[in-house]
Amino acid sequence: MSDVESLPPPLSEKRHLHNPLGLALQLTVLFVELFISMLVSLYHIFVPLPQKDITGQVVLITGTGRGIGRELAKEFARKGCKVACAEIQPNLNAETIELVNKLVPDSCKGYQVDVGSLDSVRALKKQVLSDLGSVDILVNNAGIIAGGSLTTDLDPLLIENLTKVNFLSHIWMCKTFLPEMIARNNGHIVCIASMSAISGLANACLYTSCKWAITGLMESLREELRLNPKNKIKTSVVCPYFVNTSAEYVNNWTCRVPELSAERCAKDIVRGTRENQVIFSIPREQYFAACFMKIVPQNVRDRFYDIFKSKVNNIRVDEKKHFASYKILAGEFNAKTK
Template identity: 35%
Template sequence: MHLAVEVLVCFLQMIWLWLVAIVKAVVPSSLQPHKDVTGWVVLITGAGSGLGRLMSLRFAALGCRLVLWDVNEAGNQETEELVQAATPGAKVKAYTLDLSDREQIYAAADKVKQEVGDVDILINNAGIVTGTTFLNTPDSMNIKTMDVNCNAHFWTVKSFLPSMLKRNRGHLVSIASAAGLFGIAGLADYCASKYAAVGFDESIRAEIVKQGRTGVKTTVVCPYYINTGMFEGAQTRFPAVLKFLDPPFVVDKIVEAVLTDQVMLCVPKSVYFFYILRGILPISVNQVLGKLVGVSETMDNFVGRNKAK
């Protein structure tokens, strides 16, 4: 009898949550309740350029205190200066470190705790891409891709999640990729690292829920190619369906997702559609569809940010 009641309660909860999810999907995020993050400490990795820089500017405008992490000291310093110019009086502190080095991450985390305090929003944004076929990618780059795109998430979360759980307040944000949902030729190590980031986010969220810490949220972001220069030369066959994304647009979506506690953000929305198809269609059918869309050819003319200079 007890099990029957438990099943009934579970069924009713599923219906209710499904209806809530439908409403959230239909109602624009701008009309949904937003949490106030004024005064919150936001740590952004890869803050020296691209999305990291734009997110820094946005969160500073919301009244957040910023901690900027990047291996590029000059770029990170420039982001700090841009934030100060755009939001006079903003509190910003920049740190230079290599996110592929666990010990540097732990050392920088200790400094942040001493010099700034508890981190409220952790945004694991730093990422690298080799853009070569697996057999043509040096082992060292395979390792570094995993270290920066995935393993760094382990060490940053280990450093800052405990205080979030203790205070029952915080937000973990993983900037993953649509390549963390679909395997793509020419991106084997990148896809592996982003799949890992998606899986890590889901597992950490499950652990947080199990502990009953309702004030600690997670958001995983899975965008298509973004015009930051990182994927210079990559191409898309049907831009009306899957087009290169404008960085400010993506950052707007990320910030809204954080403020509304959205668990998973795919950009553009067509990524959700292909993700659903991936789950219900046979692998052979997905391969045919992928060939039509040109997924395996997107990296054929890849140049990348460094080689493009």
């Protein structure tokens, strides 16, 4: 066994707070800015934020086979964008492309991709660049809603594939498309997370942990981009409540407040993107409620969760093998499947 290089001992001298007077001044300015920002936020409750023009921009959306992804493609097309629809299931994607092009002729092209595979994502980039040009808005939407708790005996392959689709795909998409945005110093990355990224969800710790990871990834990425004082690349994290995308999903969860429609969700996502919102929920007020619950005593939080109970049923693959999403988790469906 090779020797491991030893670390130097801790510094012996006592560490001191750097420039305490300057820190006090900075904190004073911060509180003044906080007060002004709160007034501006209250103002925009009644007066909407200005929305940037995205006419003619290239928008790449993953997971466009149905649900939020399909509605996003339609909504961005309505705003005058050129839409690239990326989906692992070609038949569903063909339906989306037909619907979008009927709505806005020649506004949409489709691509088959396995977002959990870096090679597949790189191939997607070459195709989109060749067909439509540089991507202005990247929407990482692809995901699989599936119950799954560490308290149950889940196949490790299911855990691995769930993580690939719901989190690793965001890394691959950002890693692949961000360098070109940096070169142009222009672009917007939108990641679809979940309200479970702010508040835990029973029987869904695997799904939820991926959504929490997305928020951490994007917050850190935004800080890295801010190291360039001239940065113009925007990032947004969207945290929707339960969305009624299909009976397959709706039958797998229990929630007291009714689900959102995919159409309403897509409209709010496009609006938040055009407003350059950094993180927001759908409905908007849920984000602030969830943040407030973080600072109250735990027994009050537990009581709140009991009142607004939400739970996802545990995954039972043997009963759902006919669903494509579960075939993906089981490793039976990939970008080469026809």
